[in-house]
Amino acid sequence: MTAWEAGQRLDGFVIHERVHSGGMATLVRVEYDLAFGHTSTDPGFPIVMKIPRMREGDGGENIIGFEIERQIMPSLSGPHVPRFVASGDLDNLPYLVMEYIQGVTLETLLDDPSLRTPANIARIGAAMARAVHSLHKQNVCHLDLKPANVLFRTKADGHADLDHAVLLDFGLSFHAHYPDLMAEELRKAVGSPAWIAPEQVVGVRGDPRSDLFAIGVMLYEMATSRLPFGAPATTGGMRQRLWMNPVPPRVRNPEVPEWLQEIILRCLEPEAVRRYPSGAHLAFDLNNPQQVRITERGRRLERTPFWTHFKRWVRAAGMHYQPSPLPERQINDVPIVMVAIPNQDVSDAALYSLREAVQRSMGLRPGARLAVVTVLKSGLLTMNLGSNESEAQRTYLNMLRQWAQPLELDSHHISFHVLEASDVAEAILSYAEGNQVNLIIMGAATHGIQMQRLMRTVPIKVAMYAPCSVMLIKASLPFEQLQEVEEQPYDGLDVFKTW
Structure with a gap:
């Protein structure tokens, strides 16, 4: 079909004005034809019909492109593509009907x-x-x-x-x-x-x-x-x-x-x-x-x-x-991994365990990216350190870099982020969703499972609502380090104790 007229009825749709005309197709606004007997007359969004150009002299790409689009569009979903509605057969009435996005x-x-x-x-x-x-x-x-x-x-x-x-x-x-x-x-x-x-x-x-x-x-x-x-x-x-x-x-x-x-x-x-x-x-x-x-x-x-x-x-x-x-x-072979570093009541066992989990996860994925993140409660960014916001940001970022320094991840890109929010779990979830994170690594709560369900701890909330996989790490140290830890508890990481 290469011609159309406003008011024309086509396969259960009424054609209205032209929206766009290109080298391979024409877009016209349409709506369901009530007289055609549709059980549903309102898809909940405006729709357009895409009619491919098939005139004499047009290249074969037009026909093949129409078939490809008719094949692929019904399988697509999400906010980044128009929603598919209907299609016509190439042998009879070639067209695609989809969501019209203003x-x-x-x-x-x-x-x-x-x-x-x-x-x-x-x-x-x-x-x-x-x-x-x-x-x-x-x-x-x-x-x-x-x-x-x-x-x-x-x-x-x-x-x-x-x-x-x-x-x-x-x-x-x-x-x-x-x-x-x-x-x-x-x-x-x-x-x-x-x-x-x-x-x-x-x-x-x-x-x-x-x-x-x-x-x-x-x-x-x-x-x-x-x-x-x-x-x-x-x-x-x-x-x-x-x-x-x-x-x-x-x-x-x-x-x-x-x-x-x-x-x-x-x-x-x-x-x-x-x-x-x-x-x-x-x-x-x-x-x-x-x-x-x-x-x-x-x-x-x-x-x-x-x-x-x-x-x-x-x-x-x-x-x-x-x-x-x-x-x-x-995509799965080169994930973005996020590790959430706590900033209150954190032990060197927790810091060590998180580092070991990151090392294992990143080592198995060449090309993966690591985002080291900590979240402070709103208003606490400068309160604990007694400095202005930029200096406080710099201090916390240096703390994160100090934590990551022992990691052997030369072939990976590592970035550091200090977030401020009233809800720590929501901040972690928002960051993960906004940055297409594939895996969140964070410490497991020390409370029992039943208590966590009642208290809705940060790890439980993140695990319940995360848009990706979550790895909860239990704090532990290897046996040979226990005596050393007792004699020198933080080995240069005592800055975390002040968080």
């Missing part, structure tokens, strides 16, 4: 210079990273992320909610559990030239880090008003990203801070293994810029020399890209 695309937001500050770029980037992470946990890779396919819901005040991104258009997507129709039918690079990842150029689909590359392109554009690799029109032009580094963002915009350039250039690494391992890791850095580990990437102020690019070109000519594991499995 909002503004990133393509429109790019025209607003006030949103191009480092803080807003990080905020928008973190929202996109959380959205793709939700998709990857469902074993789906988008593979066509670009500003036109990222939507931010409109709030009641009319402004875009920059903290919540919705992903659109799954016509080029990959689902690990379904046949990859695009790879079967088309033996060429498929994607939008400006945002396509290097591995997609050579035909490898299904790597979630391809979506992180596309986010890096969008972050680069927000930071510099330029595309890192231009908009190539040929496969040869797209292949250049297999060996070329883009001009450092700080060269094009001196206002870009080192931490933001570090994040952007890590997303744009030609080899997927050198990028962030998951959307959650990317969102974590964007949410915590002060904890980003600055390397040569972030400090770079010169273009990559010609001979470096030439050597990479030679290497890329014979490079064989391998598909990644299932997106869900890859």
Whole structure:
């Protein structure tokens, strides 16, 4: 179907005005046709119908893309994708009916210079990273992320909610559990030239880090008003990203801070293994810029020399890209681990046990990230130390670093966080949810189980409501250390006794 008219009835739906018209499909607002005999006439949200373009001369991608989207969308859930309603058969009436989300695309937001500050770029980037992470946990890779396919819901005040991104258009997507129709039918690079990842150029689909590359392109554009690799029109032009580094963002915009350039250039690494391992890791850095580990990437102020690019070109000519594991499995292999360090009535046995549990958990997961967190009751941040808030923050952070110093985690990224809240358990839960934490490690309460149920201790509340796995650690010390502990109870960790 390529034509439509307002008021037309189609397969139980009444067509209204056109919402959008693109190169591959038209979106029209629809509602259920009451005369059609629907038992339910109100899905509880506005809906639109997506009608694919199938005119003579249109590419096969339109038909294949429609089939892919019709296959994938019913399996998707969560706040980062439109809700699926119905679909029509390709042989009869090809269409998709889905939730209509009122909002503004990133393509429109790019025209607003006030949103191009480092803080807003990080905020928008973190929202996109959380959205793709939700998709990857469902074993789906988008593979066509670009500003036109990222939507931010409109709030009641009319402004875009920059903290919540919705992903659109799954016509080029990959689902690990379904046949990859695009790879079967088309033996060429498929994607939008400006945002396509290097591995997609050579035909490898299904790597979630391809979506992180596309986010890096969008972050680069927000930071510099330029595309890192231009908009190539040929496969040869797209292949250049297999060996070329883009001009450092700080060269094009001196206002870009080192931490933001570090994040952007890590997303744009030609080899997927050198990028962030998951959307959650990317969102974590964007949410915590002060904890980003600055390397040569972030400090770079010169273009990559010609001979470096030439050597990479030679290497890329014979490079064989391998598909990644299932997106869900890859996420589980590089988790974000959170350890909650108590700051009152803590013994060296508890501190030792928590450290041992972290060492074991992180040692089994190369590439995992550790967040060391403590929560103070509201108003106590400066009360105990008698200093201003920034100095108190620094003191508590140093305490956390002192606790972590014996850990042998050189290959892992560790960050430290001091939170202040009236409810310790709620603060831990909120932090875990907001940062896509996969595992929480914390000390077990010393009360009996029945008493804990009555008192609702912090560990019990966290274990009951956590959005991830929780490991409760019982305090203990190895036998050979007991005498040493009696003679020198805290071995340099007595600062925790004052918490």
